[in-house]
Amino acid sequence: MSGPGHAHARIGTPGAGRPVARATMKDVAALAGVSLKTVSRVVNGEAGVSAAVRERVEHAASRLDYSHNVHASNLRRASSRTGTVGALLQDVSNSFSASLLRTLEDVARARQTAVLAASLDEEEDREIALVRGLVARRVDGLVLMPATSRHEYLAAELRAGLPTVFVDRLPHGVDADSVTVDNVLGSRHAVEHLVRHGHRRIAVLLDLGTIQTAQDRLRGCREAMDAAGIPADDRVEVRDLRTSDAAEAAVRAFYRGGPSPTAIFAGRNDLAIGAVRALRSLGLSHRVAVIGFDDFPLADLLDPAMTVVRQNVGQIGAEVGRLLFARIAGDTSPPRRVVIEPTLVVRGSGEIRPS
Amino acid sequence: MSGPGHAHARIGTPGAGRPVARATMKDVAALAGVSLKTVSRVVNGEAGVSAAVRERVEHAASRLDYSHNVHASNLRRASSRTGTVGALLQDVSNSFSASLLRTLEDVARARQTAVLAASLDEEEDREIALVRGLVARRVDGLVLMPATSRHEYLAAELRAGLPTVFVDRLPHGVDADSVTVDNVLGSRHAVEHLVRHGHRRIAVLLDLGTIQTAQDRLRGCREAMDAAGIPADDRVEVRDLRTSDAAEAAVRAFYRGGPSPTAIFAGRNDLAIGAVRALRSLGLSHRVAVIGFDDFPLADLLDPAMTVVRQNVGQIGAEVGRLLFARIAGDTSPPRRVVIEPTLVVRGSGEIRPS
DNA sequence: CTGTCTCGTGACAACGTTGTCAGGACGATT
DNA sequence: AATCGTCCTGACAACGTTGTCACGAGACAG
Numbered sequence: 001m002s003g004p005g006h007a008h009a010r011i012g013t014p015g016a017g018r019p020v021a022r023a024t025m026k027d028v029a030a031l032a033g034v035s036l037k038t039v040s041r042v043v044n045g046e047a048g049v050s051a052a053v054r055e056r057v058e059h060a061a062s063r064l065d066y067s068h069n070v071h072a073s074n075l076r077r078a079s080s081r082t083g084t085v086g087a088l089l090q091d092v093s094n095s096f097s098a099s100l101l102r103t104l105e106d107v108a109r110a111r112q113t114a115v116l117a118a119s120l121d122e123e124e125d126r127e128i129a130l131v132r133g134l135v136a137r138r139v140d141g142l143v144l145m146p147a148t149s150r151h152e153y154l155a156a157e158l159r160a161g162l163p164t165v166f167v168d169r170l171p172h173g174v175d176a177d178s179v180t181v182d183n184v185l186g187s188r189h190a191v192e193h194l195v196r197h198g199h200r201r202i203a204v205l206l207d208l209g210t211i212q213t214a215q216d217r218l219r220g221c222r223e224a225m226d227a228a229g230i231p232a233d234d235r236v237e238v239r240d241l242r243t244s245d246a247a248e249a250a251v252r253a254f255y256r257g258g259p260s261p262t263a264i265f266a267g268r269n270d271l272a273i274g275a276v277r278a279l280r281s282l283g284l285s286h287r288v289a290v291i292g293f294d295d296f297p298l299a300d301l302l303d304p305a306m307t308v309v310r311q312n313v314g315q316i317g318a319e320v321g322r323l324l325f326a327r328i329a330g331d332t333s334p335p336r337r338v339v340i341e342p343t344l345v346v347r348g349s350g351e352i353r354p355s
Numbered sequence: 356m357s358g359p360g361h362a363h364a365r366i367g368t369p370g371a372g373r374p375v376a377r378a379t380m381k382d383v384a385a386l387a388g389v390s391l392k393t394v395s396r397v398v399n400g401e402a403g404v405s406a407a408v409r410e411r412v413e414h415a416a417s418r419l420d421y422s423h424n425v426h427a428s429n430l431r432r433a434s435s436r437t438g439t440v441g442a443l444l445q446d447v448s449n450s451f452s453a454s455l456l457r458t459l460e461d462v463a464r465a466r467q468t469a470v471l472a473a474s475l476d477e478e479e480d481r482e483i484a485l486v487r488g489l490v491a492r493r494v495d496g497l498v499l500m501p502a503t504s505r506h507e508y509l510a511a512e513l514r515a516g517l518p519t520v521f522v523d524r525l526p527h528g529v530d531a532d533s534v535t536v537d538n539v540l541g542s543r544h545a546v547e548h549l550v551r552h553g554h555r556r557i558a559v560l561l562d563l564g565t566i567q568t569a570q571d572r573l574r575g576c577r578e579a580m581d582a583a584g585i586p587a588d589d590r591v592e593v594r595d596l597r598t599s600d601a602a603e604a605a606v607r608a609f610y611r612g613g614p615s616p617t618a619i620f621a622g623r624n625d626l627a628i629g630a631v632r633a634l635r636s637l638g639l640s641h642r643v644a645v646i647g648f649d650d651f652p653l654a655d656l657l658d659p660a661m662t663v664v665r666q667n668v669g670q671i672g673a674e675v676g677r678l679l680f681a682r683i684a685g686d687t688s689p690p691r692r693v694v695i696e697p698t699l700v701v702r703g704s705g706e707i708r709p710s
Numbered sequence: 711c712t713g714t715c716t717c718g719t720g721a722c723a724a725c726g727t728t729g730t731c732a733g734g735a736c737g738a739t740t
Numbered sequence: 741a742a743t744c745g746t747c748c749t750g751a752c753a754a755c756g757t758t759g760t761c762a763c764g765a766g767a768c769a770g
Contacts, residue, residue: 022515024726035750040728048748065511070491071426071437072726075755082426084471084492092447092472093457102448105474114488116439117447117472118460133469136425137439156420160377276656298651301631303658379756390720395758403718427756430725 023064032060043068074138084114085141085324086134088127090168091119095269095296096313097145100167103317104143104324111325113140120147122208128153135162141324143167149210151176163327165320169212170337177327179319179338183213183293186309186342187220187265190291193307193344194263195228198353199289203236203254203261205247205271214239217267217293235259247274255282262354263289269296269308276302276349289352291344300347307350309342316340378419387415398423429493439469440496440679441489443482445523446474450624450651451668452500455522458672459498459679466680468495475502477563483508490517496679498522504565506531518682520675524567525692532682534674534693538568538648541664541697542575542620545646548662548699549618550583553708554644558591558609558616560602560626569594572622572648590614602629610637617709618644624651624663631657631704644707646699655702662705664697671695 025039032039034053041049042057043066049057060066074082087104089097097119105115116134120127127147131154134142141163152173158164166178194202204221207214218239222232236259238250247266251274254261264279266272272292279285286304295310319338344350380394387394389408396404397412398421404412415421429437442459444452452474460470471489475482482502486509489497496518507528513519521533549557559576562569573594577587591614593605602621606629609616619634621627627647634640641659650665674693699705 026726036726037728037750037752038748040726041749044728050748053748065515067487067490069430069493069726071493072430072755073728075427075430075725075757076727076729077755083488091457092460093450093453095448095450095453098448098450098453101472102446102474105447105472109473112488114471114473114492116469117456118464118469119457132422133438133467135422137469138424138426160420273653273656280656296653298628298653298657301628301635301657302653381756391756392720392722392758393718395756396719399758405718408718424756427725428758430727431756431758432725 022069023061023066024069025066027064028057028060028066031064032057081140081328082138083112084116084137084139085143085328086116086118086130086137086139087143088118088120088130088134089143089145090147091121092117093119096168096294096311099313100145100317100320103314104321107318107321107325120145122147122211124148131157141165141328143320143324145169146171149212163324165324165327167316167320175335177323177335177337179316179323179340181213181311181316181340181342183216183342184220184223186311186344187217187267187293188224189220189342189344190265190293190309190350191221191224192228193346193350194265194289194291195224195230197263197289197351199263200228200230201233201236201259201261201263201354202230203251203259203264204238204267205241205250205264205275206237206239206267207241207271209239214267221265233259236261241268241271241274244270244274244277247271248278249274251275251278252282255284261288263350263352264291266290266292268292269294269299272306272308276306286352287355289350289354291350293342295345299345302349304349304352305347307347308345310345311342312340377424378416378421379424380421382419383412383415383421386419387412436495436683437493438467439471439492439494440498440683441471441473441485441492441494442498443473443475443485443489444498444500445502446476447472448474451523451649451666454668455500455672455675458669459676462673462676462680475500477502477566479503486512496520496683498675498679500524501526504567518679520679520682522671522675530690532678532690532692534671534678534695536568536666536671536695536697538571538697539575539578541666541699542572542622542648543579544575544697544699545620545648545664545705546576546579547582548701548705549620549644549646550579550585552618552644552706554618555583555585555709556588556591556614556616556618557585558606558614558619559593559622560596560605560619560630561592561594561622562596562626564594569622576620588614591616596623596626596629599625599629599632602626603633604629606630606633607637610639616643618705618707619646621645621647623647624649624654627661627663631661641707642710644705644709646705648697650700654700657704659704659707660702662702663700665700666697667695 025036029036029039039057042054091097101117108115118130124147143165145168150173151171155174158174164176170178206218241247264275266275269292275290279288292308295308299306299308380391384391384394394412397409442456446452447456456472463470473485479502498520500523505528506526510529513529519531525533561573596602619630621630624647630645634643647663650663654661654663
């Protein structure tokens with residue numbers, strides 16, 4: 001207690017402990033009067049330690065608040081798993097990424113694995129920096145919803161055997177597992193649905209043109225329109241919409257002496273919400289049809305309830321987890337591309353007929 | 356290429372690399388024809404390496420796909436930071452936890468720190484196990500939205516100086532930083548608001564009674580009702596509601612020959628949503644007032660738009676980040692208890708008068 | 711030419727842990 | 741009594757890295 005290092009150490013207050021070094025196996029060994037290796041045996045529950053010694057060690061460990069250092073342990077161990085995986089998603093606060101993270105977390109926890117989560121916000125540099133950080137932390141696996149469109153920068157890691165699963169977007173330039181949604185199909189179905197309800201002037205709201213899913217969704221729309229003989233119309237095809245507010249403004253513009261579409265397909269859930277806000281304020285929410293891509297909480301409570309193309313997030317997350325941990329467990333079969341079919345959820349807003 | 360270990364190693368396929376060991380500084384040193392220590396100097400950008408040697412080392416490193424091992428580095432370094440913090444939240448897929456995580460992540464990223472995220476789902480054992488795991492991983496700090504009601508189990512860690520910030524719920528039995536919302540105040544304001552609009556039969560929906568915030572919210576309601584001279588009524592005070600569905604069922608029961616409250620205060624956002632579903636299906640959504648605790652996306656788009664008590668999540672997250680990283684940076688001042696005042700956001704559902 | 715100083719580089723120990731192996735105590739077998 | 745095997749325990753090296761120190765080469769002053 002009077003040692004120089006402890007002189008001013010208070011107990012139980014936040015900053016008090018910094019000077020107090022953590023107890024190591026060596027300290028526990030000294031207190032228990034055994035060798036370091038014996039402590040290691042006890043801590044790891046190995047056989048070949050007498051009950052008396054085991055008890056002495058455990059007592060010493062708890063008296064010193066000993067906590068195992070997994071980093072040192074992994075460093076020494078033969079085939080070191082860090083028990084950590086990384087998840088780089090678009091934005092952990094949006095409901096799609098958040099649900100995905102949650103499902104992955106559940107799978108990981110069942111395997112004693114922790115999840116490092118981060119948001120990319122479609123920033124390419126951030127993705128590359130974060131991947132580097134995760135590799136430096138020696139994560140056992142990586143789940144990636146990429147912001148980049150080319151993934152050669154990952155080649156070395158993949159070659160080194162880093163289990164990697166792409167989600168929502170396909171890998172380009174490297175070969176890796178992926179779990180994606182058939183965006184072309186989903187948006188084609190949505191637009192076909194609108195056409196079937198009599199629409200010919202259908203607006204399309206889309207995210208950043210650099211994002212794969214946005215491109216695919218556009219393609220799906222075009223296919224459906226081509227099949228219906230509806231010519232492409234630049235005035236109602238708005239791209240590079242990043243926010244709900246941008247979508248709202250775009251939709252407002254449609255009806256200010258503009259093309260006045262009778263239906264709107266929104267290529268992302270918050271764009272759909274922006275569209276609803278605009279229509280609501282224009283008094284058009286019961287006169288213009290809306291279908292959004294990606295379901296969201298409360299879509300059924302809006303008025304009219306929103307018809308959406310649903311990506312089954314639970315299924316996506318489960319597939320991602322399954323693939324990732326199979327690789328971590330040593331599965332070396334060729335990369336798999338799991339494609340999940342989205343479904344149209346009919347709720348009302350997509351069934352409004354043109355007036 | 357003909358070495359025995361590489362004979363069957365394919366390139367670029369997921370499982371190909373497992374047998375290929377990662378290059379270490381030793382390997383880089385050998386290839387560059389320098390000592391290991393020189394590689395360390397180059398990798399860490401230390402001074403005292405000639406340009407020629409530096410270039411040779413960098414070239415060798417990239418040829419071997421060398422990646423720095425932060426765990427070994429931290430182990431050796433004097434004052435080791437792992438550059439990782441842990442966030443144990445209620446459920447990373449609910450919008451409150453997710454937003455909090457997101458804000459924390461932004462603060463952390465600015466400090467080159469990664470975030471380990473996990474959900475507790477109000478399970479006490481899981482909290483304890485996860486904290487142990489985070490400590491074993493030597494996180495630099497911990498953000499905790501506890502499922503437990505007593506926190507003595509953290510005493511040793513706090514004593515050892517683990518920077519810890521409680522969020523949404525206060526620490527009990529130990530002294531630590533916290534950022535909470537004044538739940539009593541918020542719910543008192545909500546009920547006062549209902550009383551002011553003429554309500555005397557006000558139902559209260561609450562989460563698990565073991566959760567601190569639920570207790571506080573109940574207390575706030577009671578204070579407001581006492582002040583208004585409204586006697587407590589067990590029939591309209593429903594506790595231990597875990598899900599939106601449970602809330603929906605409870606509200607349905609109110610109007611099946613039950614007490615028929617003229618207003619409902621829901622102590623959590625998804626309970627409020629359950630209430631809305633029930634009222635909607637009973638055709639009462641414009642006749643019974645509803646106020647929810649905690650704002651949520653689209654609350655303004657419901658019909659009627661929902662009046663809520665808003666906890667400013669951005670502010671909470673920012674405070675948590677600020678406190679946590681101040682501690683990590685060495686701040687040893689006494690623990691702080693930051694309390695944030697929630698505000699009533701008036702939107703319509705809370706201003707319906709009794710019929 | 712010698713001595714000193716600086717600069718670039720390397721040898722070695724150490725961080726906290728685990729795998730390998732060897733040794734001592736003890737009871738059982740010859 | 742000598743030999744063997746079993747059980748428990750410890751000494752030591754190693755994982756990949758960095759801090760410390762020492763050494764050799766060249767520059768420069770005396």
